[in-house]
Amino acid sequence: MNALKLHRILEQNTGLLIFGILFISSIGGLVQILPSLNDETLSTPTMNTRVYDAVELTGRDIYIREGCHVCHSQQIRPLVAEVERYGPYSRSGEFVYDRPFLWGSKRTGPDLHRIGGKYSDQWHETHLLNPRAVVPESIMPAYPWLSERPASAAGDIQRKMQVLQSMGHPYSPEDINNAEAALQGLTEMEALIRYLQMLGTSFDASQADAPMEGM
Amino acid sequence: MSQSNQEIYHDAVVKRLIQFSVFWVIIAMGAGVYLAAEFIWPTIDFGQFWLSFGRLRPVHTNGIIFGFGVSALMATAFYSVQRTSHVPLFMPKLAWFCCYAWQLLVILGAISLLAGWTSSKEYAELEWPFDIAIAIIWVCFGVVFFGTIATRRIRPIYISNWFYGGLIIVIAMLHIVNNLAIPVTFGKSYSLYAGAQDAIVQWWYGHNAVGFLLTGGFLGMLYYFLPKHSEQPIWSYRLSVISFWAFTYSYIWAGPHHLHYNSIPEWVQSLGMVMSLILLAPSWATMINGIMTVSKAWQKLRVDPALKFIVLSLAFYGLATFEGPMMAIRSVNVVSHFTDWTIGHVHSGALGWNAMITYGTFYFLVPKLVGQPLHSIRLANIHFWLALSGTILYILSMWAGGVSQGLMWLSVDDYGQLSFSFREIMASMTSYYGLRLIAGLIFFIGTILMAWNLGMTMRGRNTVPVTPPPVPEKFRLDRKAGKDETTIAPGVPAA
Ligand code: HEM
Ligand code: HEM
Numbered sequence: 001m002n003a004l005k006l007h008r009i010l011e012q013n014t015g016l017l018i019f020g021i022l023f024i025s026s027i028g029g030l031v032q033i034l035p036s037l038n039d040e041t042l043s044t045p046t047m048n049t050r051v052y053d054a055v056e057l058t059g060r061d062i063y064i065r066e067g068c069h070v071c072h073s074q075q076i077r078p079l080v081a082e083v084e085r086y087g088p089y090s091r092s093g094e095f096v097y098d099r100p101f102l103w104g105s106k107r108t109g110p111d112l113h114r115i116g117g118k119y120s121d122q123w124h125e126t127h128l129l130n131p132r133a134v135v136p137e138s139i140m141p142a143y144p145w146l147s148e149r150p151a152s153a154a155g156d157i158q159r160k161m162q163v164l165q166s167m168g169h170p171y172s173p174e175d176i177n178n179a180e181a182a183l184q185g186l187t188e189m190e191a192l193i194r195y196l197q198m199l200g201t202s203f204d205a206s207q208a209d210a211p212m213e214g215m
Numbered sequence: 216m217s218q219s220n221q222e223i224y225h226d227a228v229v230k231r232l233i234q235f236s237v238f239w240v241i242i243a244m245g246a247g248v249y250l251a252a253e254f255i256w257p258t259i260d261f262g263q264f265w266l267s268f269g270r271l272r273p274v275h276t277n278g279i280i281f282g283f284g285v286s287a288l289m290a291t292a293f294y295s296v297q298r299t300s301h302v303p304l305f306m307p308k309l310a311w312f313c314c315y316a317w318q319l320l321v322i323l324g325a326i327s328l329l330a331g332w333t334s335s336k337e338y339a340e341l342e343w344p345f346d347i348a349i350a351i352i353w354v355c356f357g358v359v360f361f362g363t364i365a366t367r368r369i370r371p372i373y374i375s376n377w378f379y380g381g382l383i384i385v386i387a388m389l390h391i392v393n394n395l396a397i398p399v400t401f402g403k404s405y406s407l408y409a410g411a412q413d414a415i416v417q418w419w420y421g422h423n424a425v426g427f428l429l430t431g432g433f434l435g436m437l438y439y440f441l442p443k444h445s446e447q448p449i450w451s452y453r454l455s456v457i458s459f460w461a462f463t464y465s466y467i468w469a470g471p472h473h474l475h476y477n478s479i480p481e482w483v484q485s486l487g488m489v490m491s492l493i494l495l496a497p498s499w500a501t502m503i504n505g506i507m508t509v510s511k512a513w514q515k516l517r518v519d520p521a522l523k524f525i526v527l528s529l530a531f532y533g534l535a536t537f538e539g540p541m542m543a544i545r546s547v548n549v550v551s552h553f554t555d556w557t558i559g560h561v562h563s564g565a566l567g568w569n570a571m572i573t574y575g576t577f578y579f580l581v582p583k584l585v586g587q588p589l590h591s592i593r594l595a596n597i598h599f600w601l602a603l604s605g606t607i608l609y610i611l612s613m614w615a616g617g618v619s620q621g622l623m624w625l626s627v628d629d630y631g632q633l634s635f636s637f638r639e640i641m642a643s644m645t646s647y648y649g650l651r652l653i654a655g656l657i658f659f660i661g662t663i664l665m666a667w668n669l670g671m672t673m674r675g676r677n678t679v680p681v682t683p684p685p686v687p688e689k690f691r692l693d694r695k696a697g698k699d700e701t702t703i704a705p706g707v708p709a710a
Contacts, residue, residue, distance in 0.1 A: 007456060011372055014365045017380060021463060025385045025427075028467030028490070029392075032483060033419055039480065042411040061403070065331035067269020073553055077476035081625040084633050092478035095410030100335050103414055103477060107553040107624075108254075110637045131257075137642045139257045141268050156400050163397050163405055 046093035048202040051169045052195070054179035055186065057160060058151050059195025062188050064102070066143060073104035074113040074199070087114035088203055097169055109140055114200030124193045143189075151191040152183040224297045225304040226678040228314050230584050232290035233577060234673070235318050236283050237666050240570070243278025244662060246271055248655045254648040265329040273328045273340040279565070280338060280428065282321040287573045288432045289313060289356060292379040294580065295439035296363045299373035301683040305362030313356050320348050332402035336417045338424045339393055343404045346394040350387070357383045368683070370692045374455050378435030381463055385427040393420035411479050418473040426466035429569055430536075434462075434501060437525070440576045441505055444522055445515060450507035454500055461497035465490050472543035475552060484545065491543030498536035505529045520595035524575025527603060531567025535560065550625065555647070556617025559610050566606040566658060574602065574665055581669050586679035590671035598661040598668070605658030609651055616647030 010016050036042060052060060063069070076082050078089040090113050095101055119127075123134065128146060131138035157179045165171045183191070253259055253268050260266035293310055297303055304310050324341045333340045341349070360383060364372055393416055396404035408416050442449050449455055471479065471487025509516060509526055516522050538560050542551045551557060582589045589595060623643070626634040686692075 011456075012370050014361055014372070017364075017372060017377070018361065018384060021377075021381050021384045022388070024460060024464050025381070025467050026388065027464065029388075029419055032468060032471070032486065033416060036415045036480070036483060037408070037412055039412075042479070043409070064333060064335045066264075066267065067272060067333065067335075069335055070269050070272045075477050077549075077552075079476065079549065079625065080631065081627050081633060084627065084631065085624070085637070090478045092411040095478065098410045099408070099413065100406040101410050101413040101417070102335060103474075105337060105473065105553070106557065109641075135638060137638060139254055139641065141253070141257055141260055142262060143267075144262050145264055154400070154403075156403065160399050160403070160405070163399050167397065167405065167407070167409075 042092050043096055044093055045096045046091055046203065048204055049094050049096060050202060051097045051164070051171060052198075053175070054157050054161065054182040055151070055191050056195045056198055057164075058157060058183060058188075059191040059193070061160075062146070062192045063195060064100075066146075068112075069102045069104050070106065071104075071108035071140070072110070072112045073107050074111065075103035076111055076113050082111075086111045087200065091203070094200070094203060097164075099164065099167070112196070112199060114203075116197045116199040116201040121193050121197065124196060125189060128189060128192070146189040146192060147187050149188045150183075151186040151188050152180065153188075157183060222682055223303060223680045224683065225307045225310065226294065226584055226681065228304075228307065228310050229290045229294045230581075230673065230678050232286050232293070232314050233581060233584075233669075235314070236286035236290060236573070237577070237669060239278055239282025239286060239321065240573075240662055241666055243275055243282055244655075244659050246275040246278060248652070248659050250275055251648065251652040251655045255645060255652060264331070270329050270331060273333060274325050276338060277328065277340060278321065278325055280424070281324070282318075283573075284428060284432070284569060285317065287576075288379070288382065288428070288436070289317070291436045291439065291576060291580070292356075292360055292382075295375050295435070296360055296379065297683075299369070299376060299439070300363050300367030301369050301686050302363060302366050303683070304359055305366055306359055309355050310359045313352055313359065316348070316352050316355075320345060320352065327402065330402070334394070334396065334404065334406070336393065336406075337421050339390070339417070339420060342402050343394070343396055343398050344401060346390070350391060353383065353387050353390070357387070368692055369686045369690045371690060373439075374449070374452065374459065375435045375437075375439035377459050378431050378438060381459075382427050382432035382435065385423060385431070385463070385467075389420045389423050389427075393417060411477075414474055414477065415471065415479055415483065418470040419467070420470075422470035422473060423466055425564075426469070429564065430498075430532075431462065431466075433569055433572055436572055436576055437501075437505060437529070440579060441508055441525055441529075444519075444525065444575075444579050445509045445512035447508050447511050450504050450510075454504050458497040458500040458504070462494075462501070465494050465497065469494055469543065472548065475543075475545050475548040488543050488545055491540045495536065495540045499533065502529055502533040502536070520592060520599050521575045521578035523599050524571050524578065524602070527599075528568050528571035528575060531563055531571065531606065535564035535568055538563065550621035551617065552621075554617040554621040554624075555613045555644070556621060559613030559617055562613065563606070563610045566602070566609060570658075570662075571602060571606075574598070574662075577665070577669060581672050584678045585673055585676040587672055587676060590668050594664050594668050598664045601657050601661030601664070605654050605656075605661065608654035608657065612647045612650035612654060616644050616651075620644060 010020055076086045076089045083089055127134050128143045130142045131140040158176050161171050161176045161179055165176070250268060250271055260268065264270065293304060324345050327342060327345065328340060332342045334342060360379060364376060395407040397407065398404040406413050438449065438455065468490035469487055471483045472491045475484050475488070506529060509522070512522070516526060541547055542560060578589060578595055620640055623635045623640045628634050
């Protein structure tokens, strides 16, 4: 009853109402988000995790631009079947240089977190140009335009690396100075494939332990 | 406030927003149907980058949520806040600005998505220039809405306004925090958060965009239009107040159920799961409250398509908010995560709840706005059955497909070998995708019928002028002399 009386006051005061909603709705976020943002284990790279070089970064941004993440996850869960299918399960330390994260929410296609090294560059190129050339029943779209555009077209690679550097990604001045040159002569297709081929490779198989959950 | 001199509710902006909302549902749902077809014929993008699945999908989700959903919410918020405050809109010019600026934003935003500008974060795909524009328009929306409440003539603030208020405040908070990023160029930025932390922030946003926009905002619609249309008071006002606070408090915690078994700390996942289960209580309390409210109006329900839509939407709301907590249980989520089951859940809420309640509200509101009966009741009844059968077929096909997909992915034989390859499982989904396409077409055809029906009802007609009715003595809010007196028109009792 007392609570309802209190409520009567809230119910008749616009300012209190606004404040009340803001206060009540921020509690959950403060308790969940703030500790996570301060959790060092989530921002510490695993042993071999490194920043993306100029070509891989360009490839990654093409992956985002084309929306590969709406059909492909990059997150292997610690389940027997999943580890069997895709490889060692994903660790938070492998993603510390991922801005944004690309874990995805839907697997229309298979997980790609450890796709690096699974196929040859040639396979990827054929597949991306026309998935049905290598997988007849595939429902993945074709990406013919990627092989026509130069990887350096946007011309913003140095700026990109500077922005990332400002957020703590350890790029050296040479990395940034040589970035334009690294992209010279490459197509978007080649940059994307370079990215795919390095995905998940920073993880050392000898660190892999048993899956946590039986299923 | 000189603009409220004539003391007539500002309904023209409501009508315009409804027109835009209907426009967007056609465009964005059309995109959804096209996506559904691409699952079966992957080559129908014809090598055009802008028809490519990865770029078209966010146009579907953003077009529906921000174009259709937010336009409908703005329209109904503007309509109901005037009625429940007994005063015309505060700063009506700003309301018109919100109306048009928002449409411009959604159109340009959709084009930018097709051009490949995207942050990749679901429901927050639009890049930073759009994020800033959204924040500005949203604040204007808030000024109009809360300004109207602040100048109200009736003491209590009615419950629907709480939900609309929650929508405005919480979405603003989520939007700003989740979209913090450092720009590189006009169409590209890098998130301020990385990896696992980015994921936690994004799903705090993503889940609560569902919570406070697709659920809370539309509950505001429910709490105004259900009692209004069924001509029954809310069954239990106290229950609605309690569930409002329980809802606002607990929704925020549930985001991590989108990240079960992902690389985030276990305590975060467990907390997300527990809070999702708790969320069942306020959700169902609201549904029961709604059902009990119409329980005395069954007669009307038999003949009135608008009320049928609203009541059915409550049933689907109950379904989606039961299924959601179940999917938030970690051992269930192991199967459902990443599969088409999630898509089935999404559309049981999206078609069954969001679309249906909006359709019902439009069928009720548009004739009222223009002072004309609905062009064709028969057509609206046909639409009802199309919508119902389309939704059920959509959900069933995605459930069946999603559950079998999830179980096959996890299936291992006695030697620990996978029972099925990914490609086999993918190929086995074709018939489910076919059924989904048919379901989508059925639902889409119904929507087109509605657009025509509403268009014919509105055609060439202006909104009828409505003056605020007098407030009963008991609830009258006395304002200090000098502030309000000038705005009170003859015929309306002064405070
Ligand atoms: C008590 C209420 C609800 C709970 C606890 C809940 C829970 C969940 C869960 C566990 C998922 C799956 C996450 C995953 O495995 O990736 C999900 C997805 C989703 N739900 Fe709900 N749900 C609720 C109500 C609703 C309602 C009413 C809607 C309205 C449309 C809705 C829309 C969505 C959407 C859009 C997604 C997909 C998110 C994505 O992956 O992109 N939910 N929900
Ligand atoms: C004719 C009706 C519709 C059809 C055929 C349709 C089709 C689709 C398709 C094919 C997808 C992609 C699924 C995937 O990637 O596997 C999708 C996603 C989505 N749709 Fe729809 N849609 C329709 C109506 C709606 C409505 C009315 C809403 C919202 C109110 C909506 C909200 C969404 C959302 C939020 C997603 C993303 C789900 C996720 O990421 O988990 N759709 N839709």
